[in-house]
């Protein structure tokens with residue numbers, strides 16, 4: 333009894349476990365700001381925004397995320413992570429038959445063009461077209477965005493978000509797909525069962541495309557796989 337109480341107390345004091353849950357409408361702008369900071373220096377964002385000014389890159393990212401999040405909430409999935417009472421990061425995904433997400437409403441698109449400038453917005457449109465051409469045709473969960481506030485990275489938030497999403501897909505025996513523009517993320521995803529599908533370049537940035545097979549019966553959620561995935565069909569790829 334006493335030991336249990338102590339260990340429960342220790343866990344409570346630890347306060348280091350990220351809490352994963354849905355996002356309220358009021359939290360959309362602050363979460364957009366978190367994701368804007370997370371992706372400030374990602375190679376694809378730098379290639380699209382083409383500015384040496386990190387503050388401008390955050391502004392552009394913020395407007396893109398602000399337009400995306402309500403659509404993803406309504407038609408896909410947004411999992412938000414909280415750590416020590418703060419919004420720490422999020423995972424944005426589409427469901428197997430929910431790709432691609434519809435365009436944001438006109439007002440949100442206008443606000444995004446205004447915030448990013450039309451050149452940046454046009455380059456993002458080109459990026460989405462290029463990646464869409466390589467998107468698998470089969471119904472897969474699609475990890476569109478996973479980002480953690482830089483001040484809270486390395487504390488298990490990204491792993492917790494990914495694990496929660498994959499556990500849901502595993503329950504439905506559904507595979508997953510993602511692209512990443514950071515070489516160091518590849519090993520992180522491999523540890524959750526993703527395997528390399530191919531590499532491409534968009535606006536000069538290297539993009540790694542990864543796929544995770546549907547859960548086999550009895551496979552634990554998020555378990556590491558030993559074997560490579562079977563081949564899949566790609567649009568244009």
Ligand SMILES: CC(C)(COP(=O)(O)OP(=O)(O)OC[C@H]1O[C@@H](n2cnc3c(N)ncnc32)[C@H](O)[C@@H]1OP(=O)(O)O)[C@@H](O)C(=O)NCCC(=O)NCCS
Nearest residue numbers: 370478479480485486487488489490491511512514520523
């Ligand atoms: C990638 C990202 C989401 C990971 O989230 P995080 O909360 O920092 O990561 P975690 O603390 O959960 O650790 C996840 C794994 O990455 C490793 N890791 C974390 N920070 C690392 C770092 N700075 N360098 C190397 N590895 C690191 C951890 O060892 C861990 O490995 P494990 O799962 O085998 O234990 C986060 O770093 C991020 O937002 N990066 C910028 C945006 C981005 O590239 N997103 C992914 C787009 S596909």
